[in-house]
Every structure is written in structure tokens, then in C-alpha cells.
Amino acid sequence: MIVTRFAPSPTGFLHIGGLRTALFSWLLARKNGGKFLLRIEDTDLSRNSEDAMKAILKAFDWVGMDYDGEVLYQSKRFDIYKQYINQLLSEGKAYKCYMSKEELDALREEQMAQKIRPHYDRRYRDFTGTPPVGISPVVRIKAPLEGVISFKDGVKGEINIAASEVDDFIIVRSDGTPTYNFVVAVDDALMGITDVIRGDDHLYNTPKQIVIYQALGFDFPRFNHVAMINNEQGKKLSKRDGATDVMEYKAQGFLPEALLNFLVRLGWSHGDQEIFSIEQMQELFDPKDINKSASSYSLDKLLWLNSYYIKESTNARLVVLLKDFGIDLQGNSKSDLILRATKERARTLIDLAGQICLLIESPKSYDEKAMKKVCKEDTRFILNDFISAIKSKSPKSKEAFHDLLQDFVAQKEIGFGKIAQPLRLALMGELSGAGLDEIMEIVGNDETIKRVEKFILAIS
Numbered sequence: 001m002i003v004t005r006f007a008p009s010p011t012g013f014l015h016i017g018g019l020r021t022a023l024f025s026w027l028l029a030r031k032n033g034g035k036f037l038l039r040i041e042d043t044d045l046s047r048n049s050e051d052a053m054k055a056i057l058k059a060f061d062w063v064g065m066d067y068d069g070e071v072l073y074q075s076k077r078f079d080i081y082k083q084y085i086n087q088l089l090s091e092g093k094a095y096k097c098y099m100s101k102e103e104l105d106a107l108r109e110e111q112m113a114q115k116i117r118p119h120y121d122r123r124y125r126d127f128t129g130t131p132p133v134g135i136s137p138v139v140r141i142k143a144p145l146e147g148v149i150s151f152k153d154g155v156k157g158e159i160n161i162a163a164s165e166v167d168d169f170i171i172v173r174s175d176g177t178p179t180y181n182f183v184v185a186v187d188d189a190l191m192g193i194t195d196v197i198r199g200d201d202h203l204y205n206t207p208k209q210i211v212i213y214q215a216l217g218f219d220f221p222r223f224n225h226v227a228m229i230n231n232e233q234g235k236k237l238s239k240r241d242g243a244t245d246v247m248e249y250k251a252q253g254f255l256p257e258a259l260l261n262f263l264v265r266l267g268w269s270h271g272d273q274e275i276f277s278i279e280q281m282q283e284l285f286d287p288k289d290i291n292k293s294a295s296s297y298s299l300d301k302l303l304w305l306n307s308y309y310i311k312e313s314t315n316a317r318l319v320v321l322l323k324d325f326g327i328d329l330q331g332n333s334k335s336d337l338i339l340r341a342t343k344e345r346a347r348t349l350i351d352l353a354g355q356i357c358l359l360i361e362s363p364k365s366y367d368e369k370a371m372k373k374v375c376k377e378d379t380r381f382i383l384n385d386f387i388s389a390i391k392s393k394s395p396k397s398k399e400a401f402h403d404l405l406q407d408f409v410a411q412k413e414i415g416f417g418k419i420a421q422p423l424r425l426a427l428m429g430e431l432s433g434a435g436l437d438e439i440m441e442i443v444g445n446d447e448t449i450k451r452v453e454k455f456i457l458a459i460s
């Protein structure tokens with residue numbers, strides 16, 4: 001069975017880079033009927049993992065990603081790590097090193113002066129003497145002295161590191177706490193992880209983790225190291241570019257399925273398909289299609305996907321979602337008309353809410369530039385006549401408003417723009433938006449007349 005995991009360090013929130021690797025791992029597990037586990041790497045006890053955990057779960061909940069079993073906290077597993085450390089010590093696969101910080105610094109300086117790579121010289125590896133007093137030792141692993149540490153990375157291909165490149169690294173600090181690579185390897189093994197998908201910033205931890213797996217006699221998982229997400233300029237994605245809290249995307253009016261669709265395409269592809277439902281992602285995702293090169297974040301693409309998914313959403317769902325953006329269409333008899341007229345054009349829910357506002361509230365101001373451009377000497381007379389036309393015909397439907405407009409321009413022998421543009425400004429305050437007939441159907445006769453009268457005053 002395929003078992004994958006997401007193993008965030010609790011940094012306070014889940015950012016989109018993390019969500020992407022979580023998504024890949026989740027898809028791989030779900031595709032294969034396997035398990036997706038969650039592990040919080042909170043061995044640095046000074047951080048508040050409880051809040052971070054809540055933030056991660058909130059984000060998972062929003063995007064609809066579920067995990068199996070209980071969340072595992074590394075901070076609660078120190079006894080387990082100790083047991084494996086003791087095993088390695090008693091088997092002679094790890095040893096205590098009493099080198100002081102000063103001695104280590106001196107060694108490093110000497111090596112640098114000799115222009116060799118600073119490394120630990122294994123001086124306590126086979127030490128049998130009496131340990132120096134007053135020093136709390138660290139524990140180091142006996143890394144292989146020769147040969148090559150190899151693994152096949154699903155994305156990067158064959159990775160070979162000469163054993164001489166890997167020191168006898170520390171697995172327990174002098175304060176007794178186990179180090180990062182040690183606990184990751186132990187946990188991945190004990191959790192039965194078959195496939196690790198993580199950022200390629202961890203690529204060079206992997207040989208160390210393999211040394212641990214081998215010392216403990218564990219099989220190691222398949223690894224997939226995913227290239228970073230860059231910004232559009234090809235530089236590391238910063239907070240300003242969008243490397244921010246997943247929940248910020250919710251606040252900015254993105255739909256979760258748009259964000260997941262966007263993320264799945266950052267570093268993975270299936271032909272030139274761009275739109276993937278969650279079901280399709282689960283069906284098609286395969287780590288072998290993860291791209292080798294870094295992907296680049298494009299806000300335009302995310303907005304494009306978001307507008308697609310807004311358009312695809314049912315009105316009932318949008319009514320619920322819009323409440324968070326200050327729009328309550330619940331029980332509004334025109335909600336379907338309003339959404340039909342607006343959802344085609346909205347790129348975010350904030351955008352949609354803004355467009356709806358323009359329909360349900362009289363404009364607070366008018367686009368001044370547009371006003372100067374479209375309002376001529378005769379505009380207020382034309383608008384006044386249009387009010388009379390509405391009053392005499394009392395149109396109700398979109399079609400009736402359409403006919404009214406057509407008859408009006410024909411009868412007055414004026415170009416359509418002469419009425420349409422000022423009318424648009426009067427109704428919405430700006431020139432863009434839905435079709436005029438749709439707008440008037442939604443706004444209704446009385447309110448249309450009121451808005452036009454108000455506008456006439458503004459231009460008189």
C-alpha cells in the first residue's frame with residue numbers, strides 16, 4: 001500500500017509551497033487507495049505547535065484535503081527516538097563525542113587554512129579511553145567510510161554521493177534532543193512511508209537520512225524532490241509574490257478548487273491540459289510527470305482559473321460564499337438574475353461582490369473621466385425622454401428593456417451609444433459591467449428611474 005505524508009515544521013501558517021507538496025502527496029495516496037498521514041515536526045519546543053497545527057488543519061479543511069489517522073507530533077515522541085539512539089549506541093553504530101565547541105572551532109579553522117572542506121575528523125569514533133570531564137557529549141552516527149550513498153529520486157534521477165562527503169553527523173545534541181534528520185528518518189520508517197514528496201531544498205538531507213535508515217536496518221522510501229516555485233521573474237517566490245498563508249487566498253476571494261488546480265500545475269503536467277477537477281487530479285497524478293525544472297507562479301493564471309471556477313459554481317454555493325464578502329442574496333428573488341449578470345466577469349469573489357454591489361446599490365459616485373467623455377449637451381434631455389419611455393411602457397423583463405432601448409434609438413434617430421453609455425453611468429457609476437437590459441431588469445423600473453434622475457442632477 002502507498003503511504004505518504006505531509007510533515008510541516010510549525011511556522012505558524014501553511015503557505016502555498018507547503019500546500020503544493022501536501023497536495024502531491026495526498027493525490028498519490030488517494031489515487032492508489034493508500035494513506036496520507038500528517039506529522040508535525042515540532043521538536044523545536046520553543047515554537048507554539050498547537051496554533052500552527054490549527055492553522056494547518058484550517059487550511060486543509062478549506063481546500064478539502066483529508067488525512068488518515070491521528071496527527072503525529074514529533075514533540076511527543078522523544079521516548080521513541082531515545083530507544084533507537086540507545087539501540088545504535090549499543091550496537092556500536094553511533095558513539096558519544098566529547099569534543100568541545102572550542103575544539104571544533106579550532107579544527108574548522110585549521111582545515112580552512114589548509115583549504116580543505118571543514119569536517120569532523122571522527123576523533124571519538126573508536127575512542128575507548130576515559131571521557132573528559134565536564135562535557136555533555138553529543139551522539140554521532142558512524143557514517144560509512146567508503147563507497148557511495150545512492151538513491152533514485154523520482155524527479156532528479158540517480159543521486160550518488162561519495163561517502164567521504166558525509167561526516168559522522170550529530171544525531172543527538174548535547175542537551176539530549178535528537179536532530180532533524182534522525183527523527184525524520186525514524187518517523188518515516190515507523191510510519192511506513194513508502195513515498196516521500198518534498199521540496200528539493202531537502203535533497204541534501206536525504207543521504208544523511210539514508211545513513212540512518214541503513215544503520216537502523218530500515219528500508220528507505222521512494223523519494224521525489226520537487227523543484228521550487230519561482231516568481232514570474234525567475235527568482236525565489238517571496239511573500240509579496242504570493243508565497244503567503246493559504247487562508248489569505250480565501251480572504252482574497254479565491255475558490256479552493258481554483259487554488260488546487262493552480263498548484264497541481266506548478267511543477268506537474270498532464271499533456272497540455274490546464275483544467276483539472278479534484279477527481280481528475282486524483283486519477284491522473286503520477287510523480288513521474290513532476291517537472292524537473294522550477295515552476296513559475298503566475299497570478300494571471302490563478303485569476304483565470306478562479307474566474308473559470310466561479311463561472312462553474314452553482315448560484316446556491318455563491319450565495320453562501322458571498323456572505324463573507326458582505327453580500328447577502330439569501331431570499332433575494334433576483335439572486336439568479338444578479339449572479340447570471342455578474343459571475344461571467346468576476347475573477348475573484350471580491351470582484352463578484354463589487355459587481356453585485358453596483359447592481360443592488362445606487363452608485364455613490366460616477367467615473368469622472370467617463371462622464372466627461374460621454375455626457376454631451378443633449379444627454380440630460382435624452383435621459384429625461386428615456387425616463388418617460390420607461391414610464392409609458394413599464395418594461396419588466398430583459399427582453400422588454402431590450403426592445404424599449406431599440407425602439408427609443410430608432411424613434412429618436414440617435415446612435416445607441418448616445419443613450420447606452422450615459423445610462424450605464426447613471427445605473428452603475430462606471431462604463432463596464434453586464435448588458436444594459438440585464439442591468440435594468442435587475443434594478444427594476446422604479447430604481448432605474450431614480451438612478452437616472454440622480455444622474456441628471458449630477459450632470460446639470
Ligand code: GLU
Pocket residue numbers: 006007008009041184197198199202
Ligand atoms: N519539516 C520539513 C519542512 O517543513 C519537511 C521535511 C520533509 O518533508 O521531509 O520543510
